[in-house]
Amino acid sequence: MKIGELAHRSGVSVRSLRYYEEQGLLVSERSPGGHRQYREEALERVAFVQRLYAAGLSSSTILELLPCVDTPSFDTSLAALDRMAVERERLSAHITELLETRDALDLAMVRARSAQPNRQQRPR
Amino acid sequence: MKIGELAHRSGVSVRSLRYYEEQGLLVSERSPGGHRQYREEALERVAFVQRLYAAGLSSSTILELLPCVDTPSFDTSLAALDRMAVERERLSAHITELLETRDALDLAMVRARSAQPNRQQRPR
DNA sequence: CTAGAACCTGACATCCGTGTGAGTTTCTAC
DNA sequence: GTAGAAACTCACACGGATGTCAGGTTCTAG
Numbered sequence A, B: 001m002k003i004g005e006l007a008h009r010s011g012v013s014v015r016s017l018r019y020y021e022e023q024g025l026l027v028s029e030r031s032p033g034g035h036r037q038y039r040e041e042a043l044e045r046v047a048f049v050q051r052l053y054a055a056g057l058s059s060s061t062i063l064e065l066l067p068c069v070d071t072p073s074f075d076t077s078l079a080a081l082d083r084m085a086v087e088r089e090r091l092s093a094h095i096t097e098l099l100e101t102r103d104a105l106d107l108a109m110v111r112a113r114s115a116q117p118n119r120q121q122r123p124r
Numbered sequence C: 001c002t003a004g005a006a007c008c009t010g011a012c013a014t015c016c017g018t019g020t021g022a023g024t025t026t027c028t029a030c
Numbered sequence D: 001g002t003a004g005a006a007a008c009t010c011a012c013a014c015g016g017a018t019g020t021c022a023g024g025t026t027c028t029a030g
Helices: A003-010 A014-022 A041-054 A059-070 A076-114 B003-010 B014-022 B041-054 B059-070 B076-114
Strands: none
Touching (some): A003 A014, A003 A041, A014 A041, A041 A059, A041 B076, A059 A076, A076 B041, A076 B059, A076 B076, B003 B014, B003 B041, B041 B059, B059 B076
């Protein structure tokens, strides 16, 4: 699979895929002419990386976690495992915060609606 | 309350408070000499803004939501109310995604640990 | 063999909340 | 009245993922 196809199938730009590789988050083989060649697994990898980006992790953090996913789990992954636990907690805390934020929005909406009798209350 | 005190009490830098004002997210009166004066409510406002920033909203989006919170809810807030509902949905979707991501991390950790018999399973 | 699509590298641009520094003015306390 | 803390404005810098352009090479179809 070449980079264009991977980009298309994963929904990530070609530019970003190259960036991931530059950051060590994605590997490729090269054709004799130097074009990147990906195997199927790259798709999952890209999705995973995107997921972690969306969760607010940085490239370098993701890089630290990867050994835990990649290697069949040896020494290398011990540190990664701890790191992952840390990030897992950070993520949990963030989720909690977002839930509170959503509640705050809900409250604001209810308040606003109650001062606006012409508007239908929207069911939850 | 002057800006230094507000910064200290809210845990937000002076720089950021001025930025919020520049973006229309926070208002202040001015002393004869031009120093910003805040009333107590500013504290909640700052917390609210910070919360929304943390939830990934931009200044301009937050600005659109504020009428819904500020005004006793009149015409002005109708658009804001809709906008808020939209953002509320976006936030909900994001939370869902983060929950999935957390699950993915948990799964990865379990996998890694199971290939690493020397390590104690950590209770959830 | 050739045209055009797709790929390559490298570099610079963007967004946006925040940090930081310079140079000035106002406020507070002695 | 004077020193120092704190405030003011203006402007430039950053980080980090992504966009975009330039100039060149490789691949693929006709």
